[in-house]
Amino acid sequence: MSLLDRPVLRASAGAVSLVAVGALVLTAPATAADVTAATTSTVTAPHAATVRTATTPTTPATAARATSSVSAPLARGLYQSAYSERNDVLWATAAVGQPPAPVTGARLVKVDPDTLEVVSSHAPPLDATGQIQAAYGIDVDDEHNTVWVTDTRSHSVSVYSQRDGRHLATLPDVPHPREVVVDEARDTVWATAFGDGSLVAFDSRTFEETGRVTVPGAGPTGLAVNERTGAAYAADFTHDRIIEAVPGAAVPRLIPTGDGPLSVALSADGRTAYTADQGTGTLSVVGLREGAVVATVPTGAGAKSVAVHPRSGRVLVVNRLAGSVSVVDPRTRAVVETVTTAALPNHVQVTNDGTAYVLDKSASGPAGEDLITRVRLGASHR
Numbered sequence: 001m002s003l004l005d006r007p008v009l010r011a012s013a014g015a016v017s018l019v020a021v022g023a024l025v026l027t028a029p030a031t032a033a034d035v036t037a038a039t040t041s042t043v044t045a046p047h048a049a050t051v052r053t054a055t056t057p058t059t060p061a062t063a064a065r066a067t068s069s070v071s072a073p074l075a076r077g078l079y080q081s082a083y084s085e086r087n088d089v090l091w092a093t094a095a096v097g098q099p100p101a102p103v104t105g106a107r108l109v110k111v112d113p114d115t116l117e118v119v120s121s122h123a124p125p126l127d128a129t130g131q132i133q134a135a136y137g138i139d140v141d142d143e144h145n146t147v148w149v150t151d152t153r154s155h156s157v158s159v160y161s162q163r164d165g166r167h168l169a170t171l172p173d174v175p176h177p178r179e180v181v182v183d184e185a186r187d188t189v190w191a192t193a194f195g196d197g198s199l200v201a202f203d204s205r206t207f208e209e210t211g212r213v214t215v216p217g218a219g220p221t222g223l224a225v226n227e228r229t230g231a232a233y234a235a236d237f238t239h240d241r242i243i244e245a246v247p248g249a250a251v252p253r254l255i256p257t258g259d260g261p262l263s264v265a266l267s268a269d270g271r272t273a274y275t276a277d278q279g280t281g282t283l284s285v286v287g288l289r290e291g292a293v294v295a296t297v298p299t300g301a302g303a304k305s306v307a308v309h310p311r312s313g314r315v316l317v318v319n320r321l322a323g324s325v326s327v328v329d330p331r332t333r334a335v336v337e338t339v340t341t342a343a344l345p346n347h348v349q350v351t352n353d354g355t356a357y358v359l360d361k362s363a364s365g366p367a368g369e370d371l372i373t374r375v376r377l378g379a380s381h382r
Helices: 060-065
Strands: 017-019 050-052 055-057 068-075 078-084 089-096 105-111 118-122 138-141 146-151 156-161 167-171 177-183 188-193 198-203 209-214 220-225 232-236 241-245 253-256 261-266 272-277 282-287 292-298 303-308 315-319 324-329 334-340 345-350 355-360 370-376
Touching: 068 089, 068 105, 068 118, 078 138, 078 345, 078 355, 078 370, 089 138, 089 370, 138 177, 146 177, 146 188, 156 177, 177 220, 188 220, 198 220, 198 232, 220 272, 232 261, 241 261, 253 292, 272 315, 282 303, 292 334, 303 345, 315 345, 324 345
Parallel strands: 220 261, 261 303
Antiparallel strands: 017 209, 050 068, 055 334, 068 370, 078 089, 089 105, 105 118, 138 146, 146 156, 156 167, 177 188, 188 198, 198 209, 220 232, 232 241, 241 253, 261 272, 272 282, 272 303, 282 292, 303 315, 315 324, 324 334, 345 355, 355 370
16 A cells, blocks of 8 residues: 555654765755555557547636647556657656565656657666666756656666666665756756655766755655755655755755645746645645745645646646646636546646646556646646
8 A cells, every 4th residue: 555545644853964975065865665656567659649628627717728638558657757858758757566566567768749659668777686676756867868767666766868768877875765856057966765854966977976965754755956046845745844955055944835745846936836735635835935835725636746837837736536637827826727637647747838748547548558648738828
């Protein structure tokens, strides 16, 4: 049973500790069962995409702006995706095997964002114990043409080539990493380590660890980086807060947020953080200057993943148990549209042109594959 399906157990808050490694004054690793362990299996090529109108406007005024969506079977065990502007491809992770069962299959999948077809599929290597380094969290580094993924079950982070999918490196000692985010402006890659309450920083050129920020007792899950300031923000699922790690700061700042935050995203100006709160099915709007929740927006049961469209500022929230994606207006702080998906949507990625890619765990494809759904936001959302 995953943490998604059982009551959340909160650990008592511990003191904040900071360990400098290399150039940064920050540190980070973590352990523990993945908050949303993927139920996965081997990747297969998709069948024909299904075009449908999958929106439920919340008011009559939104009907004229309804989004359009296309779904296609992609692979069993989908987890997260990341879009490469440099190569105009979507990368997705997939892994098969629910803990405590071993991983029986995993893939790093390269997808054509227009046709939703698999361009190539790459098997991760084995770890030191002979188990598959199953891929879960993902982000792309277009500057160095690499893909970074979290090997959650192997307690490591891996780097792959975008050019040919070749495995380049495995970076150990990241206890139960969940998400990874690239800061191209600083040649830095951050990963959350759920197991020991840490954020870990790596040099994106040398793959060397450069810093750790550790908050004992924390359970960091989702991750976002402000490329203007270099600050990293992690959703602390265990203690309903955001961990803010600013380069050069003596200790991280702890900011309260909603119940069971799994994912975090930032507004384009970096002044606001948004968390998808699984416990209450809400989006928390967090003012980073105030250090407090300034609004709470009901979205749907099992709010799981959040992303911001950088041009319009619209916030998209995946509601795992409700089987939908909510589109939230950042000005009115209200849901302006609800897009229906297949069962158990897991992650959303939004590109600059207003296209969102949603991965689910519905197993509703003809061969039991999970689906990828491409959502084109209406003109009013751009």
